[in-house]
Amino acid sequence: MTALSLAEEFGLWPLIRAVILARLSPYEAAALITHLHRLPVKRSHAVQRLGCYVARGGAPVSIRLQFAQEEEQLRQTFLHELAHACDHLTLQNGRPYRQAHGPGWREWMAAFGLPAERVGQSEALALLRDRRLKVVAVCRTCGIEIKRLRRFDKRKRYLHSECGGRLVPV
Numbered sequence: 001m002t003a004l005s006l007a008e009e010f011g012l013w014p015l016i017r018a019v020i021l022a023r024l025s026p027y028e029a030a031a032l033i034t035h036l037h038r039l040p041v042k043r044s045h046a047v048q049r050l051g052c053y054v055a056r057g058g059a060p061v062s063i064r065l066q067f068a069q070e071e072e073q074l075r076q077t078f079l080h081e082l083a084h085a086c087d088h089l090t091l092q093n094g095r096p097y098r099q100a101h102g103p104g105w106r107e108w109m110a111a112f113g114l115p116a117e118r119v120g121q122s123e124a125l126a127l128l129r130d131r132r133l134k135v136v137a138v139c140r141t142c143g144i145e146i147k148r149l150r151r152f153d154k155r156k157r158y159l160h161s162e163c164g165g166r167l168v169p170v
Contacts, residue, residue, distance in 0.1 A: 016082065060088060083108035
């Protein structure tokens with residue numbers, strides 16, 4: 001899937017195209033649209049992050065989205081990550097992406113009609129995260145179970161921050 005195909009699926013392509021054409025010269029707009037046609041959108045397995053824009057060096061790599069979130073939230077997350085791509089490709093093209101939530105990104109968000117917020121919330125994703133939590137250690141002193149997504153390294157020693165007791169990995 002590409003940014004173009006997902007934008008068309010969500011019915012967002014006319015908005016995206018209109019914003020790009022309004023903000024850029026015809027030559028710059030054509031170049032950006034060409035990049036977006038090819039930009040892959042991949043499924044993310046993260047449960048604490050709704051999405052991310054991935055760039056290596058000066059080149060965009062992909063947009064990663066967690067599709068388990070609510071549909072309207074997913075559309076906003078997609079536009080949020082697309083604003084990162086537009087910011088990178090227009091203002092910082094060929095250079096590593098810096099100031100991810102800086103003025104350029106905020107301008108693209110405003111142009112897409114969205115608030116320039118860094119973090120969105122998804123109840124569906126929070127439930128998914130809670131279901132994936134597992135007991136990874138037990139405190140020897142107070143007996144509390146520590147739940148996390150990832151297991152502790154059994155070769156290391158951990159202390160319980162609340163009581164100072166030693167955590168025993170499960």
